[in-house]
Amino acid sequence: xxxxxxxxPGNFPKNSARxxxxxxxxxxxxxxxxxxxxxxxxxxxxxxxxxxxxxAGKAIxxxxxxHLDRYLLQLEAAVTAAGGHVHWARDAAEANRIVAxxxxxxxxxxxxxxxxxxxxxxxxxxxxxxxxxTAYETDLAELIVQLGDDFPSHILVxxxxxxxxxxxxxxxxxxxxxxxxxxxxPAALAxxxxxxxxxxxxxxxxxxxxxxxxxxETGTLVVLESEGNGRMCLTLxxxxxxxxxxxxxxxxxxxxxxFLQLLPRSSTGERMNPYTSxxxxxxxxxxxHLVLLDNGRTDVLADEVGRQALRCIRCSACxxxxxxxxxxxxxxxxxxxxxxxxxxxxPQLRGMGSELDASLPYASSLCGACYDVCPVAIDIxxxxxxxxxxxxxxxxxxxxxxxAGWVLNDQARLAAAQRAASRLRGLVPRRLPxxxxxxxxxxxxxxxxxxxxxxxxxxxx
Amino acid sequence: xxxxxxxxxxxxxxxxxxxAPEVDIPRRYRATAEVGDLVGLFAERVxxxxxxxxxxxxxxxxxxxxxxxxxxxxxxPEGLPAGWTPPDTSGAGPADPYTxxxxxxxxxxxxxETGTIVLDTGPGQGSRAQTLVPxxxxxxxRADQIVAGVPEAVSRLDPARPLTWISGPSATSDIELNxxxxxxxPRTLEVLIATA
Ligand code: SF4
Numbered sequence: 001x002x003x004x005x006x007x008x009p010g011n012f013p014k015n016s017a018r019x020x021x022x023x024x025x026x027x028x029x030x031x032x033x034x035x036x037x038x039x040x041x042x043x044x045x046x047x048x049x050x051x052x053x054x055x056a057g058k059a060i061x062x063x064x065x066x067h068l069d070r071y072l073l074q075l076e077a078a079v080t081a082a083g084g085h086v087h088w089a090r091d092a093a094e095a096n097r098i099v100a101x102x103x104x105x106x107x108x109x110x111x112x113x114x115x116x117x118x119x120x121x122x123x124x125x126x127x128x129x130x131x132x133x134t135a136y137e138t139d140l141a142e143l144i145v146q147l148g149d150d151f152p153s154h155i156l157v158x159x160x161x162x163x164x165x166x167x168x169x170x171x172x173x174x175x176x177x178x179x180x181x182x183x184x185x186p187a188a189l190a191x192x193x194x195x196x197x198x199x200x201x202x203x204x205x206x207x208x209x210x211x212x213x214x215x216x217e218t219g220t221l222v223v224l225e226s227e228g229n230g231r232m233c234l235t236l237x238x239x240x241x242x243x244x245x246x247x248x249x250x251x252x253x254x255x256x257x258x259f260l261q262l263l264p265r266s267s268t269g270e271r272m273n274p275y276t277s278x279x280x281x282x283x284x285x286x287x288x289h290l291v292l293l294d295n296g297r298t299d300v301l302a303d304e305v306g307r308q309a310l311r312c313i314r315c316s317a318c319x320x321x322x323x324x325x326x327x328x329x330x331x332x333x334x335x336x337x338x339x340x341x342x343x344x345x346x347p348q349l350r351g352m353g354s355e356l357d358a359s360l361p362y363a364s365s366l367c368g369a370c371y372d373v374c375p376v377a378i379d380i381x382x383x384x385x386x387x388x389x390x391x392x393x394x395x396x397x398x399x400x401x402x403x404a405g406w407v408l409n410d411q412a413r414l415a416a417a418q419r420a421a422s423r424l425r426g427l428v429p430r431r432l433p434x435x436x437x438x439x440x441x442x443x444x445x446x447x448x449x450x451x452x453x454x455x456x457x458x459x460x461x
Numbered sequence: 462x463x464x465x466x467x468x469x470x471x472x473x474x475x476x477x478x479x480x481a482p483e484v485d486i487p488r489r490y491r492a493t494a495e496v497g498d499l500v501g502l503f504a505e506r507v508x509x510x511x512x513x514x515x516x517x518x519x520x521x522x523x524x525x526x527x528x529x530x531x532x533x534x535x536x537x538p539e540g541l542p543a544g545w546t547p548p549d550t551s552g553a554g555p556a557d558p559y560t561x562x563x564x565x566x567x568x569x570x571x572x573x574e575t576g577t578i579v580l581d582t583g584p585g586q587g588s589r590a591q592t593l594v595p596x597x598x599x600x601x602x603r604a605d606q607i608v609a610g611v612p613e614a615v616s617r618l619d620p621a622r623p624l625t626w627i628s629g630p631s632a633t634s635d636i637e638l639n640x641x642x643x644x645x646x647p648r649t650l651e652v653l654i655a656t657a
Contacts (some may be wrong), residue, residue, distance in 0.1 A: 234589075283589075389505050
């Protein structure tokens, strides 16, 4: 599966060197990650049973993966019984062919889209364009990314590398109906997007979505969002096509009681996101198609250590605590999955054939912060170490060793101590004992010297 | 003959998990939450999302609705209790969602801990389009519809119905993480809690 496509060209060393030198980008990223981090900590702290929810979430996902064949068949039967149509796609090309065929069958040439990692992963927009079909992103951040001919840099806030002045420029340049006096006030920019997309929502006949969860028992799909563009896409068009990774299935309706607590609090740091939509098969007379996507997932599933990456619910909490992500930026990871989860998912989905992908497992200080915040307890450092052992020797290994040298230099003992302590003490580290306490009292991670990082990438890039 | 994608994927899964251990699911989290004042907590949490909240004795609900929506052309979904139907003050007749000023609905269940209301398109709740397209949503929540936490809500809901979980007005934080209320969904959410 070395040819598995993950939606973004990229060269980790070069992109990352550029990112580190771009102080606006670094400022935006730092502000974003630290803000969400704080919000998450406070709403997670509100729940007395967070660790129990986390343990249940982890086990539900593991149990699902153990019997994934059975749950997918159950899901297919339930969706079909409720009037929906189920399609299976081995890889990106097959999924794109299926979606293009479904759109063409409606006679339409335009689709509206709600933010979906899976369709970014398979490069659906580009594939549809090649077939003469225009896909319009409707999530504000995705719209900014699409209009700016750009790539997403964060799972939750994909345009976080852009500041308000840049967004205003993009709108004035690329959005035909942007008001000439547009200011860079966030409210004014959001209003411009609302007006721009309103007519499109009301006239579009076909929508494409992903899904956060699929319930095998009932055939129900679940989408969490904030803006209402999801509701627009899921509700108004006559035809709805959802492209969803096979690992997104959950066995029972009841399981949502766990994940609808874990995901919003980990992701946006809210008690609940503004809107969650659920639907089963053909809802209110809509023509519904579900495309189940493999695209490398069964390869990940075959790896005893690495398969835990398939528990990921794409909350982005691990990005927000990662000192490497904060410095390197989302684009450096060379796929639609950035940050710690990207560092373990991309090399597994795509293989470690390229130097970039083989070096991803080294894009970490192994400090363990990602594991501590992960709502489904993916032991990202464990997978990273395992992948390092499996990476091919040669140039990739040399690159990797240098990253390891960079991150481990001064911080090795601190990071190891923090990790050991956090494991002993439960899952969210609050305070370290003794001389390390000053460090954790700031609720921050060790600062990694910027110069040596830049030097490293410049040498390697 | 090449196998279908479905057969291929299923075979790959079976091969991948062959011999993997079985998994027990520990459900030691709270199935029910202890909340003393459900109405008070729900009102507070809805308010945290910058929705407008009123707590009103059931008997006064009709008058309060009439007062709140006076002058607005409201969508009135099928099955809305007669007393909750605002008098047609515009004189323009029943409103459709694409031209109306707002919509008034009941709900299926509400969650105190998260300040969430859930609509299931049942009587008095409208179609999904009716509660999405208008810019203003007035939702009446009876006190006995409020549960403490997410697990109680999930168990009360019917997955066969299309559900919309609403926690405050539409919002985005996509621009420098500044929360802006009101993108594509209703920009104003007003919640009327009817106590017995
Ligand atoms: S790995 Fe865990 S923390 Fe990171 S995005 Fe996935 S679920 Fe969230």
